[in-house]
Amino acid sequence: MAEDFSCAICGDRHDSLSRDWGYGLPDEVWALSEEDREGQVRFNDDLCQWGERAFIRCILPVPLKGADDYFGWGPWVEVDAEVFARYLELYDEDGREEPPVPGKLANKLEAYPGVTLGTRLLIQFQDPGERPILTLLESDKSRLAQEQRDGIDAARHHEILEICKA
Template identity: 45%
Template sequence: MINSAESFVCSVCGQSHGGLSTDTAFTLPDVVWAIPESERDQHSKWTSDLCQMGERYFIRCLLPISFIDQPGYYGWGVWAEVDWPVFNRYLEIYEADGSAEPPASGLLSNEVAAYGETVGLPVSIQFGPSGQRPTLSFTEGEDHRFAREAASGMSNSRYHEVLAVRGHK
């Protein structure tokens, strides 16, 4: 039996996994999530990877923050708002290897409580192999705490602070 203090229930598969969670995934961009559930389908359409709300376009990405004190990284599954040409290009290469594509620009579309106000931060999106979400990084010179930690890595104590903010005891 897995010790509940050292396990988590996956929000995707619903199963209990040993260890502590090393990722957080946002289901939708905040602006779409804010639409009342009864009206959400009328104003937007989405999959687990793509979202459109009127003339606004979003791509779900992975923002990895390397651990300093242990192997691996903490993965933030966040959404980036992009212009139509970027969204359209992603649709064109969705089932292909997009690793050779130049980075695209976007804006972070989720409020990440562990870092304060994050919606609207400028980001860079790198498409990758088919079957993998694009990787997100912050634009050069961004001085927000989230950007600084993404560049320098996350200590073990900071990792536990993030888990506490997410409701782990």
């Protein structure tokens, strides 16, 4: 993607666009009242526990065509207790050699109406200081899975930001 481009969506020229969109909490947790969240949920920027449920904040990269970069969705993923415990063990260590582990999407991505809460994906742990990377399953035929495999152009990048109101 060139630094300066003419947008097919709005017709304006842009120098660059935001390259990420993150979520503060899993959707179900965010839907709780503030009082319930404070009383029932433990969370920080990377980890969330709500009763017996555990969540990890990750990055779901979608390559940007023509650039050595990606648009990074920052959703939360629900994981089993064993996966959560292993992530905690590796939190300050390099987890890139670990095999991918399963998770379920815990945020609705507004730009992808066909992708729902609970969509199954794989989580690859990373270096300390880097959030785990998400990959949609090979069997997933959604637009998001296709764009993660093939990348998006500048016009689609802008469209995503317009949908998210970024």
